[in-house]
Amino acid sequence: MLGKRTGNFKVPNELKYVLIAVVAVALIWLGIRLVFGVSNPFYVVASDSMVPKLNIGDLLLIQHSNNPSSSSAFNSLKIGNIIVFQSPFPLPDTGDREIIVHRVAGIYKTISDGQRIIRTKGDANPESIPGIDYPIAEKNYIGRVVLILPGVGLITKTISPPVNYVLIVIILVILFFLLRKRRQEQRKEGQKLE
Numbered sequence: 001m002l003g004k005r006t007g008n009f010k011v012p013n014e015l016k017y018v019l020i021a022v023v024a025v026a027l028i029w030l031g032i033r034l035v036f037g038v039s040n041p042f043y044v045v046a047s048d049s050m051v052p053k054l055n056i057g058d059l060l061l062i063q064h065s066n067n068p069s070s071s072s073a074f075n076s077l078k079i080g081n082i083i084v085f086q087s088p089f090p091l092p093d094t095g096d097r098e099i100i101v102h103r104v105a106g107i108y109k110t111i112s113d114g115q116r117i118i119r120t121k122g123d124a125n126p127e128s129i130p131g132i133d134y135p136i137a138e139k140n141y142i143g144r145v146v147l148i149l150p151g152v153g154l155i156t157k158t159i160s161p162p163v164n165y166v167l168i169v170i171i172l173v174i175l176f177f178l179l180r181k182r183r184q185e186q187r188k189e190g191q192k193l194e
Contacts, residue, residue, distance in 0.1 A: 021173040022166065029162050037064040037073070038143050040162075043084055044153030045101060049122030053082070054101065057154035060084070062143030074138040075116055079104050082145040083120065089131045101145065102133060 032041055045058040054060070062084050064073050077083065081104045086097040102120035105128055110117055118141075119134035121127065128134055 017177060018170065018173055021169055025166050025169045029165065036062065036143070036146075038062060041143070043099070043101065047122075049124050050082070050101060050103070051124045053103075053123050054148065055150065057151050059149040059151075059153035060101065060145050061147035061149070063146045064141070064143035072138065073144065074118075074141045077104055077107070077118065077141075077144065079107060083118075083136075084142040084145065085118075085120070085136050085140045086142065087132050088135055088137070088140055097140075098132070099142070100132065105133070 033039060041062055043060045043062060045054045045056055045060065048056055082101065083104060084099065084101050087100055088097075090097050100120070102122045104118055105121040106119035108117045108119070109115065115137065117134070118136040119128050120136060121133055125133075
């Protein structure tokens with residue numbers, strides 16, 4: 001026989017805080033994606049082609065504004081901007097397009113339709129590489145680098161985004177509450193001894 005419930009189920013405060021943190025991280029992640037106009041605004045430098053400006057493991061924050069009231073983000077690029085883009089041609093061995101971070105070295109217009117074409121170059125490379133650095137069309141463009149966090153990408157590279165950011169925040173929140181609970185227990189024990 002089932003007995004009558006004598007009290008309401010109460011969610012522990014620690015669990016409430018963890019859930020709030022998870023929801024907050026999700027909202028922040030969605031907000032960042034919306035503000036920066038890309039599905040993933042974070043990229044980690046994987047090669048030394050941009051040394052000394054960018055090193056392997058630097059975390060980049062990119063922006064690609066798709067605001068219809070302004071000119072296209074691609075059309076507003078200038079020589080010297082550092083951009084993230086897909087290689088114009090698939091790699092022969094995998095058939096995939098490589099994600100590349102290089103500096104805009106030249107801007108041209110095609111004769112046939114007047115479309116803008118970009119030529120890039122890695123700062124550490126002696127020349128632009130055909131098929132890799134050019135021709136970069138708007139369809140290849142992912143975003144312009146707006147922030148560089150040196151070395152931070154080494155931490156985040158272990159787990160792919162956005163899972164890594166959520167896990168890091170969850171771990172920090174859990175550690176915070178475990179430490180807080182431990183301090184409270186120590187205070188209670190100290191009060192009992194008095």
